[in-house]
Amino acid sequence: xxxxxYIKDVFGAIKSLATGMKRTGYYFTHHxxxxxxxxxxxxxxxxxxERFKGEVVMPHDEHNEHRCTGCTACELACxxxxxxxxxxxxxxxxxxxxxxxxxxxxxxxxCTMCNLCVEACxxxxxxxxxxxxxxxxxxxxLTKVLNKPGSKIMEGVE
Amino acid sequence: MYRExxxxxxxxxxxxxxxxxxxxxxxxPQHPATHGVLxxxxxxxxxxxxNIEPHLGYIHRSIEKMxxxxxxxxxxxxxxxxxxxSAHINNHACALCVEKGMQIEVPARAQVIRVLxxxxxxxxxxxxxxxAMAMDVGAFTPFFHAxxxxxxxxxxxEETCGARLTMNYMVPGGVMHDIxxxxxxxxxxxxxxxxxxxxxYDELVTGNIIFQNRMKGVGVLSAEDVISYGCxxxxxxxxxxxxxxxxxxxxxIYDKLEFxxxxxTAGDSFARYLVRLKEMNQSIRIVEQLIDNIPEGDFxxxxxxxxxxxxxxxxxxxxxxxxxxxxxxxxxxxxTPYRIKFxxxxxxxxxxxxHMVKGAKIGDLIAAMGTxxxxxxxxxx
Numbered sequence: 001x002x003x004x005x006y007i008k009d010v011f012g013a014i015k016s017l018a019t020g021m022k023r024t025g026y027y028f029t030h031h032x033x034x035x036x037x038x039x040x041x042x043x044x045x046x047x048x049x050e051r052f053k054g055e056v057v058m059p060h061d062e063h064n065e066h067r068c069t070g071c072t073a074c075e076l077a078c079x080x081x082x083x084x085x086x087x088x089x090x091x092x093x094x095x096x097x098x099x100x101x102x103x104x105x106x107x108x109x110x111c112t113m114c115n116l117c118v119e120a121c122x123x124x125x126x127x128x129x130x131x132x133x134x135x136x137x138x139x140x141x142l143t144k145v146l147n148k149p150g151s152k153i154m155e156g157v158e
Numbered sequence: 159m160y161r162e163x164x165x166x167x168x169x170x171x172x173x174x175x176x177x178x179x180x181x182x183x184x185x186x187p188q189h190p191a192t193h194g195v196l197x198x199x200x201x202x203x204x205x206x207x208x209n210i211e212p213h214l215g216y217i218h219r220s221i222e223k224m225x226x227x228x229x230x231x232x233x234x235x236x237x238x239x240x241x242x243x244s245a246h247i248n249n250h251a252c253a254l255c256v257e258k259g260m261q262i263e264v265p266a267r268a269q270v271i272r273v274l275x276x277x278x279x280x281x282x283x284x285x286x287x288x289x290a291m292a293m294d295v296g297a298f299t300p301f302f303h304a305x306x307x308x309x310x311x312x313x314x315x316e317e318t319c320g321a322r323l324t325m326n327y328m329v330p331g332g333v334m335h336d337i338x339x340x341x342x343x344x345x346x347x348x349x350x351x352x353x354x355x356x357x358x359y360d361e362l363v364t365g366n367i368i369f370q371n372r373m374k375g376v377g378v379l380s381a382e383d384v385i386s387y388g389c390x391x392x393x394x395x396x397x398x399x400x401x402x403x404x405x406x407x408x409x410x411i412y413d414k415l416e417f418x419x420x421x422x423t424a425g426d427s428f429a430r431y432l433v434r435l436k437e438m439n440q441s442i443r444i445v446e447q448l449i450d451n452i453p454e455g456d457f458x459x460x461x462x463x464x465x466x467x468x469x470x471x472x473x474x475x476x477x478x479x480x481x482x483x484x485x486x487x488x489x490x491x492x493x494t495p496y497r498i499k500f501x502x503x504x505x506x507x508x509x510x511x512x513h514m515v516k517g518a519k520i521g522d523l524i525a526a527m528g529t530x531x532x533x534x535x536x537x538x539x
Contacts, residue, residue, distance in 0.1 A: 013367035
């Protein structure tokens, strides 16, 4: 009986190897099943979802106006100290002082893309962009000022 | 240089059974088979393993201490970096603990979304493990087969949560966004893909005679060993110890779902392998039950802007892809926790390694260690 079991084992082993090789052969002859993408050659056709968390940006409209009131909610929500809001006081036409942002400094090198700042913002001033290639040659380039120079707050945003 | 002499002198203090003729080799901290920066100091007599000493700390980031300076909303994102393959489930455990302290009622829709995400994460984690496991025993192709299905799940995550690995999707009171409009369709596509491809897993690896010879009867753990070392998850269930938190201490909606706790009694590497493969099918069952039955409603409960836990101690546990994760929060009533302790499954599962492979050949070490499914940042934290 030992011999029968031994031969059974050998044929079972060969069969199991052949089953695996059949699967390999299937993919060898069916090139359409291959799903490899050739990054970075396919950069133009990359389709990132709108919710993808790449980096924090501040959208500006065509009049160079943003929605940030300088309330520092994002600064408080950030776990890593990524955002620093530097405020100034504008003089309104009727002579009153009004708080506005001077600079919204964003340290990309500290950011973990957790989306808590965007959630915390009461006026939807910041959002996540779909960029993901963040490498630069100098570390100082990672510290960004999100509001564009000369920009001001949009009418009606409090 | 100091480090190396230190290690050798440490080992020389270990009483060696083999006596003369034994020697020490270091596997890691940068070795592809240790799945991260795990450093194993192995004492050998010929090819027989006499002692294994894991050296930890190469990726220690003091997450528990870091959490003490973050608020209850902020600390959840850090836990994605512990067991990064089940990031959702880690975040889920922390959110559950904060909700327990605050007594927040989570809306039904959020609960279903959370469970769906957990189970998808579990499938993705087991799939990566399957690929890496096969690679540990020398098969390279399965790794890419596994990544094909895992990629589909990652795409679903990317669309709904905005990230592929460290999602930070669970917040106290629910989930951060509602599910993407495409979510249900994409998940159904994935289920179809999974069912059309899962037979390949058995054809390529499970039935393979070489794989079976490497796995069967290797690294045998009895139920007593598993309990005394505190192992959980598939490692314990491979030895016949029932420890699925989803069944024993149900959280969210797990008590209303139909699924089986997978148990194998052999206790060897192959049993642990089968447990994980079958668990994937159970997760698919859960996803199938829920995907068409997501209730309407809010995805997030209304919570205060600043969360303050009442004074006291809170503990929750969940079943991650690797075992039981416990989150223990001590609160002094402020906005930040006084102390946080994570009971991670990886640490206990690693501790049994020496017991498991002592006396075995060094060739079996990597194969047996692969079935423990170690994620090193989870062990070190």
